[in-house]
Amino acid sequence: MRLRKIKGADEAVAASPYVIQHSEQAPLPWKSLFKNEHPLHIEIGMGKGRFLMELAKANPQINYIGIERYTSVLIKAIHKMEADPLPNLYFLCMDAAGLEQYFAPGDVERIYLNFSDPWPKDRHARRRLTSVVYLKHYDAVLSPKGQLEFKTDNEALFDFSLESIKASGWKLLGCSRDLHRDPDMNQGNIMTEYEEKFSAQGNPIYKLIAAR
Template sequence: MRLRNIPGADAAITESVYCIKSPETHKGHWQEIFPSQQPLHIEIGMGKGRFMMDLAAAHPDINYLGIERYSSVLLRALQKMEENPLPNLFFICMDAADVAEVFDHGEVDRIYLNFSDPWPKDRHAKRRLTSRQFFARYDEVLAPEGHLEFKTDNQDLFTFSLEEIPEAGWHLDASTRDLHHDPVLNEGNIMTEYEEKFSSLGNPICKLIASR
């Protein structure tokens, strides 16, 4: 999908107090940017930020970082934050492949992946955020008792993800191919923009939870 460039997006991100510049300089010291030292959860590929903002509002006892590669998308999240600031949430504009350059070993307590790009061609499999290559990156930053949660409506990507977990040396803790009708995994579920859109079209939502 071709993203529309929004003039001034890069400048707005640079000037925003809600977006962390030079994130690699905070490696190993992320707790210092928050008012309180609390568990740290991150979302990789957060889109317009609804999921992160709803989580941060519902769980003030957790610190959150939303990661988005595209400035034109991140701009929408920043605009929302200006309307409703949350002290336990900041954003980073960066590529997911650099996650191990930005977070120290065991610094992250939970990783969220929501409706990631499926990269449908086989030759692009290693670019999928649930590929074994990315699980190796997550392994470098996730706390020993940490978890990764992944949601998608793409059945092929979900099947691929389930297969990659053991290949990456991880463990599948739970999974469902119909989240909204799963009484256990759907409890307390916070929807993303895509989740609301796709489920309204009748697409079942898949979810898995994995750990080392």
């Protein structure tokens, strides 16, 4: 489904103090920007921002970056931040393929992927955020003990992701094919808007945790 363009979204994102704008300084000095030494977690494809904002509220000792490539989606997260600002959260408007432009090796302690576009056609497999191609980008910025957490309601994408994890030589630390019925994996789970929607429809939620 084509994303509906919101008039003025590009300009609002470019002017927002909650969005890290493009800079000639790369990678970015995150500790200076946040003015602390806290660990850095990022969500790729953050959508409207609910998941990450709840995480940031619950964990003030962690810094968060929400990454969303579409301004018409990111503007909705910006409106939420304007109503309820959080000092440990900023946004980036970019494609995940450009992670190394903003993050140095070892900068990131955890990466969250929630209900990413499944790109169901085989010829688009490289575009999936859990493909071997993107795992290389994550590997370039994660700390030695960094982790990747992935949730989806799409079983085919989940199976593909498990294969990518194995093919890339990563370690699978946790796996559930019915997250909300798994007391261990579901502990402390924060639901996204999509997660609530899909769960209400009776769809099981799949989750994996992986490390290099």
